Amino acid sequence: AQKVTQAQTEISVVEKEDVTLDCVYETRDTTYYLFWYKQPPSGELVFLIRRNSFDEQNEISGRYSWNFQKSTSSFNFTITASQVVDSAVYFCALSTSGTYKYIFGTGTRLKVLA
Amino acid sequence: SQTIHQWPATLVQPVGSPLSLECTVEGTSNPNLYWYRQAAGRGLQLLFYSVGIGQISSEVPQNLSASRPQDRQFILSSKKLLLSDSGFYLCAWSVGGIYNEQFFGPGTRLTVL
Numbered sequence: 001a002q003k004v005t006q007a008q009t010e011i012s013v014v015e016k017e018d019v020t021l022d023c024v025y026e027t028r029d030t031t032y033y034l035f036w037y038k039q040p041p042s043g044e045l046v047f048l049i050r051r052n053s054f055d056e057q058n059e060i061s062g063r064y065s066w067n068f069q070k071s072t073s074s075f076n077f078t079i080t081a082s083q084v085v086d087s088a089v090y091f092c093a094l095s096t097s098g099t100y101k102y103i104f105g106t107g108t109r110l111k112v113l114a
Numbered sequence: 115s116q117t118i119h120q121w122p123a124t125l126v127q128p129v130g131s132p133l134s135l136e137c138t139v140e141g142t143s144n145p146n147l148y149w150y151r152q153a154a155g156r157g158l159q160l161l162f163y164s165v166g167i168g169q170i171s172s173e174v175p176q177n178l179s180a181s182r183p184q185d186r187q188f189i190l191s192s193k194k195l196l197l198s199d200s201g202f203y204l205c206a207w208s209v210g211g212i213y214n215e216q217f218f219g220p221g222t223r224l225t226v227l
Contacts, residue, residue, distance in 0.1 A: 017196070033212060033213050035215055035216075037218075042220075043119075043220065043221045043223070044204075044218055044219065044220045044221060045203075045204065045206075045216075045218040046218075047215045047217065048145070050213075050214075050215050052213065060196060091157070091158065095212035096212065097211075097212065099212065100146050100163055100165055100171075100208075100211075100212060101160060101163065101173075101212075102148075102160075102212070102216060104157055104158045104160075105157065106156070106157035107157050
């Protein structure tokens with residue numbers, strides 16, 4: 001069975017601190033894709049990144065970076081020098097071959113305090 | 115460019131009343147379409163998805179139904195709303211296989227009183 005676990009329900013940091021959001025996934029498929037989405041207070045989910053199971057290279061985009069480790073089935077998301085505008089709920093998601101469904105984690109609410 | 119529309123943005127309905135939420139996508143053909151519900155402070159629950167006109171897959175048996183009368187139109191309905199139907203309803207689309215990301219609409223906030 002496929003599953004995504006985001007154990008951190010809520011995280012609070014002070015502005016300019018670094019913060020890592022954890023994502024652990026479960027699947028028996030060898031071909032799968034992982035995603036991160038941001039849900040700001042307005043409610044609309046915004047796509048951040050996609051990673052396939054054959055590409056374990058870490059990725060950096062500005063203050064955002066992602067660490068994909070198949071050995072631990074994790075796809076963690078780090079925000080460097082956090083800002084108040086980073087306050088949102090962040091979702092990790094998994095999709096696998098043979099289905100059109102995306103499995104979402106329960107989300108992590110990040111609060112960045114000024 | 116692709117755009118996804120949802121309406122209404124906000125809805126307050128009495129228990130037992132019918133429901134119709136509409137989602138349309140522009141700028142793409144043959145999208146996969148999805149309806150999710152998010153209860154207050156909770157994660158996303160997949161309700162329905164469709165990979166083509168008239169094709170609906172239901173994930174959660176309940177008093178909701180979905181239809182796809184046109185390629186880029188996805189409708190969520192109920193004949194009689196329950197209090198537990200309150201939540202934030204999100205429509206999403208993707209193209210191709212599961213390797214592509216989903217794009218979400220602005221959502222409809224439904225309150226059932």
